[in-house]
Every structure is written in structure tokens, then in C-alpha cells.
Amino acid sequence: MSQKTRILVVVGALVLVAIVLAVYGFATQKQTAQAPSATPQPGMIHLYVDGAFVANVSSADMQPLPAASFTDKEQGKQQDGRWLRDVVRLYVKENKLSPNSQISVTGTRKGTENKSATVTWAETLNPANNLELSFSNDGQSVKLASTMDKLSTRDQWVQGVTQIDIQTKP
């Protein structure tokens, strides 16, 4: 087989992969759109209010929200994403929340091991805390990042967010 043919084979394989991904992506998005919003869907962030499932949240749902950004205390890097308070307001009316309402964010830091952090609604509203659902550097997952003392290092942040639980009346 000549080198030109081999190059064409590789290009053909890449085009085939692109087609498969496009079809799979389209089918997944269609399936997600058709799925009943009352059940948690794999690959989405599951949002619960007072123990009841409310919504499947995706990065796309967060895109229209105002952009958030802060410089982290640990490494001085810029963290971009959306404020946690804005995401919560998308799904819960603010008059149902009290300053003591609790918001627990759970993620999968070690692949299968869960990790979570809990903050109050008052802490979420405090601009100095910079509580943000931040997009990872390659834009492929979401993490909870902040400048709060108890949540200011990468070890304390919640990476690979999978679930948000809101307790309106703690």
C-alpha cells in the first residue's frame, strides 16, 4: 500500500469517526430533549429541591446566564463559569429560600468516589465568596470553586459536579 493510500485511509477513518460522533451526539441530544424532565438523566447534573428531583442541568442550560469570573486564592488563576446563585435561581424561586437554606454540591473527584460541599444561601449570595460553577480548563466538566475559607483550594473544591441538593428549610 502506497503512503498516499495510507494517508487517505487515515483521513477516511477520521471522517468516519466524525460522522459517528455527529450521529451519536445528535441522537443523545434528541433523546435528552424527549426524555421526561421528571427523571434524572445520565450525563447531566441532577438538581433536587427538598429531596424531590427538579431538573437535569447541563452546561448548555448555564450558558445564557451572566458570565462569572474570579481569581483563585491558591494559584492565582482565573476561574470562569457561572455564579452558583444564578444557577439556583433558574430552578428555585428566591422567595422560597431563606439565608439558612442549604445547597449541597456533589461531584466525582476520583472517578467513582463522591465528594461534596455544603453552603448556605446567604454564603451563596455574598459576592466576596465568589461561589461559582466553573467550567474546567478544557470546558468539558463543571466544578464548584470559591474563595471562601472552607472552599478555597483545589482539594476543597468539588470537581466533576453530578448533583445539586437544595434544602429550602434546613
Next chain:
Amino acid sequence: MTTQPARQRYFSTFELILLALFSSLVVVSKIVLHLPLRLPGHSGVFWMAILIVARGLVPKPGALSLVGLTSGLLAAFMGLGDLGPIYTFFSYLASGVAVDLIAMFLGSMDNVVIAGLAGIVGNVAKMLVKLLMAVALQIPAGFVAFGLLYSFITNSVAGLLGGVLGWLILRALRRAGFFAYLAEKR
């Protein structure tokens, strides 16, 4: 009485040292070099360039798999990546193995088209492994939200740029006489 010739090792010590250096360079580049882009796979620009240069300097099948394995272990132990060591290890390994296989199939990295294609395949392999693991572990990943085709395109472009960058570095090294120096060392 007959004496058996000593079995020659596949990689020389010098080559193993070179591959170890490239493995650490992959990890260091991931920590130190950042492009101000929020595009899936953009780190492949530096990553693939390093892999292509490694393949050019140690043109033996298996060299890049070794770089992928070593850099994956280093990155996993250093806690790189947002989704844990298993996820990190396999994505690093996939890039190395993919560029290795494509180099075996297409041949030398002297050709810019081959280097570019190898970069694309390496970066796309990393993306596919991440996708498979995200699906298997049910981790919410941006692929679904941003679109798989979009991720594929950005990964391909970054891989292509990385491949071409690697080819340019190899060309510069050749012109500087580095390959003659390497031949003496081997």
C-alpha cells in the same frame, strides 16, 4: 564451547532517558503552558508537538506508548485533571498509543502531512477515551452540552497544529545537526 551473542536491548539507555524526559515534558507542559482558550482539547497543541518530536528522535514502535504510559502515571500521581487519576491516566496513555500506532502505519514524521495527521489522531484518541469514560462513569461532561462534533473539530484543529509544530521543531533540530549528534550517542 560456543558463546551466545548478548541480546540487544530494544531501547538503549540513552533512548530511555530521552523518552523519560519527554514524558515529564508532557506533564510539565500541561501544568505550565496555558492557552487563554476555553476550547475542548486545546492543550493538544503543546502535547502533540512533544509526542511528535519524541517519535522523531526515537523512531521505534512502542516509544510513544512508553511516553504515554509514563506521563499518564506521573500525571495521575501528581493529581492532574479534574476527574481523578484513572481518567487522567487513560487519556495520557491513549494519546501515546494512538500516535505510536499511526506512526507505525504512516511512517516517518519527516512529512508535515503525516505529522499533522498523527497529531489529530493522538488528540482525538484522548477525546474519545475521555468520552467513553464520561459515559461509563456517568460524569456530566461538556461533550454532550457543547456537541460531540464541535469537540471533535476543536480537538482535531489543536492536534493538527500540535503535529505541525512538532514537525517544525524536528526540522529545526535536523538543521542544527542534532540528529548527527544523536546518531553518535546511539
